[in-house]
Amino acid sequence: MALAQGEVTHGVGAAATRDTSTRIVHVAALVALLVVALAIPFVASSYRLLQFTMVVIYSIALLGLNILTGFNGQISLGHGAFYAIGAYTTAILLERTGIPYWGAIPISGAVCLVAGFLFGLPALRLEGHYLALSTFALAVATPQLLKFRALESWTGGVQGTYVSPLSAPFGLPLAGDQWLYLVALMFAIALFVLARNLLRGNTGTAIIAIRDHPVAAASMGINISLYKSLTFGVSAMYTGIAGALGALVAQFVSPDSFSIFLSLGFLVGSVIGGVASISGAVFGAFFIQFVPNFADQISKAATWAVYGAFLIGFMYLMPTGVAGAVARLLKRMRLVHRA
Amino acid sequence: MEAFLHQFLSGLANGGIYASIGLALVMIYQATHHINFAQGEQGMFSAYVALVLIQAGVPYWAAFLLALAFGFVSGVAIERIVIRPFEQAPVLSVVVVFLGLLFIINSLAGWLFTYNVQAFPSPFPAGLSGRYLSAHEIGMVGVTLLTLLVIYLFFRFTPLGLAMRAAAQNPDASRLVGIRVGWMLALGWGLAGAVGAIAAIMAAPIVYIEPNMMGGILLYGFAAALLGGINNPWGAAAGGFIVGVIENLAGAYVVGTELKLSVALVIIIVVLVTRPAGLFGYTTMTRV
Numbered sequence: 001m002a003l004a005q006g007e008v009t010h011g012v013g014a015a016a017t018r019d020t021s022t023r024i025v026h027v028a029a030l031v032a033l034l035v036v037a038l039a040i041p042f043v044a045s046s047y048r049l050l051q052f053t054m055v056v057i058y059s060i061a062l063l064g065l066n067i068l069t070g071f072n073g074q075i076s077l078g079h080g081a082f083y084a085i086g087a088y089t090t091a092i093l094l095e096r097t098g099i100p101y102w103g104a105i106p107i108s109g110a111v112c113l114v115a116g117f118l119f120g121l122p123a124l125r126l127e128g129h130y131l132a133l134s135t136f137a138l139a140v141a142t143p144q145l146l147k148f149r150a151l152e153s154w155t156g157g158v159q160g161t162y163v164s165p166l167s168a169p170f171g172l173p174l175a176g177d178q179w180l181y182l183v184a185l186m187f188a189i190a191l192f193v194l195a196r197n198l199l200r201g202n203t204g205t206a207i208i209a210i211r212d213h214p215v216a217a218a219s220m221g222i223n224i225s226l227y228k229s230l231t232f233g234v235s236a237m238y239t240g241i242a243g244a245l246g247a248l249v250a251q252f253v254s255p256d257s258f259s260i261f262l263s264l265g266f267l268v269g270s271v272i273g274g275v276a277s278i279s280g281a282v283f284g285a286f287f288i289q290f291v292p293n294f295a296d297q298i299s300k301a302a303t304w305a306v307y308g309a310f311l312i313g314f315m316y317l318m319p320t321g322v323a324g325a326v327a328r329l330l331k332r333m334r335l336v337h338r339a
Numbered sequence: 340m341e342a343f344l345h346q347f348l349s350g351l352a353n354g355g356i357y358a359s360i361g362l363a364l365v366m367i368y369q370a371t372h373h374i375n376f377a378q379g380e381q382g383m384f385s386a387y388v389a390l391v392l393i394q395a396g397v398p399y400w401a402a403f404l405l406a407l408a409f410g411f412v413s414g415v416a417i418e419r420i421v422i423r424p425f426e427q428a429p430v431l432s433v434v435v436v437f438l439g440l441l442f443i444i445n446s447l448a449g450w451l452f453t454y455n456v457q458a459f460p461s462p463f464p465a466g467l468s469g470r471y472l473s474a475h476e477i478g479m480v481g482v483t484l485l486t487l488l489v490i491y492l493f494f495r496f497t498p499l500g501l502a503m504r505a506a507a508q509n510p511d512a513s514r515l516v517g518i519r520v521g522w523m524l525a526l527g528w529g530l531a532g533a534v535g536a537i538a539a540i541m542a543a544p545i546v547y548i549e550p551n552m553m554g555g556i557l558l559y560g561f562a563a564a565l566l567g568g569i570n571n572p573w574g575a576a577a578g579g580f581i582v583g584v585i586e587n588l589a590g591a592y593v594v595g596t597e598l599k600l601s602v603a604l605v606i607i608i609v610v611l612v613t614r615p616a617g618l619f620g621y622t623t624m625t626r627v
Contacts, residue, residue: 069431122612128430129374130611133565137604140558144601264438271435304446311439312421319428 022334037185041178049177050249051289056184057245058285060191062270063278064238069267070276071199072231073211075128078135080263081142082112082236084253086243088146091163091253092154101166101248105187108244109237116236120229139263146255160254163247184245191238196278198234207231239266272314274323283322287314345471346591347584352476353545354583355483359538360553360560361567361575362490363531368569370507370527371422373433374561377440379553381417381532382539384444385410386548387452389540390459399462406540407533414532418525448550459543479541486537487576490530503527555600559586562607568620577619582607 040052065079089108093099099107119138126134145151147158155161168179198204206227209217218224247253265288273284295306318325360378367375375381389406393399421440425433463478472480494500505513506523514520538560539553546552559582567578585606590599610618 075431075434122608125612125615127615129368129569130565130615132374133561134608134611136558136561137601137608141601141604144598148598267431268435268438271431275431302446302450304442305450306446308439308442308446311442312436315428315432315436315439316424319425319432 022330034189038182041174041181046175046177049181053177053181053184053249054246055282055285055289056181056188057242057249058266058269058288059281060184060188060245061239061242061266062273062284063192063195063281064235064240064242065266065270066273066275066277066281067195067199067207067238068231068235069270070274070280071204071211072207072228072235074123074228074232075132076135076235076263077132077267078138078142078263079235079239079266080258080260081135081138082116082239083243083246083262083266084142084146084258085115085236086112086240087247087250087253087258088155088243089240090244090247091161094163095161096154102183105241105244105248109241112240112243113233113237115240117229117233119236120232123232124225124228136260136263139260142258143255146258155255156253158255160252160257163251163253165251166248180245180248184249187241187245191241192278192281195238199278203227268311272311272318272321274321274325277321277323277327279326280321280323283326287322342591346587348471349476350584350587351580352472352480352583353587354563354580355480356538356542356556356579357559357563357582358576358579359483359486359534359541360556361563361579362487362572363534363538364560364564365569365572365575366527366531366534368564369572370503370524373422373430373437374564375531376434376437376557377417377444378531378535379539379557379560380441380444380448380550381410381413382535382537383548383550383553384413384448385532385536386459386539386543386552387448389536390457390543390548391452393460399460403462403540407536410532410534410536411529412532414535415525415529417532418528422528423521445550452550454550456547456549459540459548461544475544482537482541486534490534490572499526558600558604559583562604566607566610566617568617571617571619574617574619578617581618 037056041049044052061079061083064082065076068074068076068079086108089111090101090104093104093107094101123131123134146155148155149157151157166176166180166183168174168176172179174182199207206217206222209220209222210224210227214224250257269284269288270280271284272287273282274280291310292303292307295310296303298306314322320328360382363378363382364374367373367378385406388409389402392402392405397405417440421436422433425436428436461475461478463474465474468474469477494504502513502518503523503526505516506518506520507527510520513523538556542556543552546556560579563579563582564575565578566582567574567576569575586599589602589606593602
C-alpha cells in the first residue's frame, strides 16, 4: 500500500550517497536546534514553557506512530490508548508504590511495549482499513475502560487521579517545570537517537521492506509476524513514555483527556509532519500544539472549521508532510547550488 | 421473551440507520477506495437543513426531499472541489483531508445552528406503533428498506447505474467506451450524501439533533461496512442490522449501557480476526 510515496524515506535509504558538505549542514542544524531547545526553559515564560514541554512530549508520541505507520505501514487510529496506558501507569506507580518518576517513566514504557506487542498479535491478521477500525475501536473504548467500576480503586474512575509535581534534584536552582522540560528533552533525545539507529540498521531495513513488499520481505527470510508485532510494541512504548511524561506535566489523569480526539490528533500530527520520517515527528508536534490555538485566534466562533481548513490546505500544499516538503526544498537548493 | 423480542427488534430498527451509513461508506469506498470520515457530518448538516425548512413551515416530506437534494448536491460539490485534487495523494493524506472536512462541517453546523440539542419531528403517526416497536421505529425500518430497494433497482436496472458500477470496477475500460468516469465518481458521492441524509433524518428524532449527533452512528456504520465486507454493498447493509442487534442485546443483557460501545466493537474485531474480509466480502488476490 502506498502510504507515503516519494522522497520521504530518502533520509534512510540514500544516506550513503550524501556528500560531506550536506552532512556538515545537517550536523550544524542539529547542534543549533539542540542549543535552542536547551535555552528555552531559561528564556520562555512559564506558559510558553508548558507549551514547549508538550511539543517535546508530542514529538516522542508521534515518533512512535511514525515508526509504526510510516515505516512499517500499519495504520493506527488508536495510539491515544497507549498514551493513556503510559500516563495511568506512571500515575499509579507514583501515587501508590513510592517508585520515583525516573523509575516510573521507563516502567510505563515497558508496560506499553508489552501491551503494544499483545495488541499487535491479532492486528497481524488485519490490514489497511480493517486495522484502522480495530485501532479506532481501541481508542473509543479507552475512556470507557478507564471509567470501569472494577478498576476504580486503581484509576480513580470518572474523577481521575492526581499526580504529585516534580522538583529538581541535587539542589539545582531550577523550578519544577524547568526541570520537567529538561527531563522530557533528555528522554526525547535518547529516543530519537534510538529510533534513528533502529531504522538505519538491518532491523529498519526489514521494517521498511515489510511495508513496501511483504511477500518479497518474507522470501528474504524476514519473520513478518515477529517484526510487525515487535514494531507495534516499540511504537506503543514510545507513545507510552510520552504519556508518562504528559501525566507529570498535567499532574492529573482522567478518562476524558484520552478521548478519540487525542488519537486522531496524533494521526493528524504524524501525517502533517511527514509520516515516514523521523524529523516529521517534531514538525507534527509543533502543528498539533500551536495550530489549534492559532485557529482559535482567527475565529472564536468556528475554530474547528479554521483548523479543518488548515488540515486540507497543508495536505494540498505538502502531500508528503512538512518533512517531505523540506527534503524536496533542500534537494532543489542543492541542485541550484551545483548548477 | 417479551423483553428480548423488544430489544432484538429495536436493535434491528437502529441497525437500519447503521446500514444506511454503511451503504453510503461502501458506495464511496468502491469508487475511490477511501473511507469518508465526514459521511456522518454531511448527513447531520442535511438533517439541519430539513429542520430549518420544517420550522419555516414546509411540509415534512417536501422538506425531507429537499434535504436529500441538498445532501446530493453538497456531496457532488465536495467531491469536485475538495476531494478531486487529492486523487493521486497517499492514503493517509486523504484520511487527514476527510478529518479536516469533518471538523469544518461540524464547526459550521455549530456556528449556524448552535450546539443546543433540539428535538426533531417524526413523520409517522402514533397510531402506527405496534406491540414491540414505536411508530417511528417501524417507519424507520420501512424507510431503510425502501432506500435499499431503490438503490438496488437503480444500480441493477438503469443505464446510469450500470455506468457507475463500470466506472468503479474498471475506470480505464469505462473511459474507452465513453463513460465520463470523473462525473460517475461525483455522482457516487452525491448518492452517498443523499443516503447519509436519510440516515441522519431518521436518526434525529431518536438521538435528537446537535452537531455531534452522528459520532457514534458513523462508528457503527463504519463497523457495519467492515463487518459485512467493505467491497459488498448488501453485506454492508446486512452488517448494519447485525451491529444494531449486537449493540442492543449486549447493552441489555451482558454489560449494561456503559460499556456497550466497547463490547460491540470487541465482537466486531473478533469476527474480523477470524474472517479478515468481513462476513460477506470476498478476499482480493493480488499478483506479486
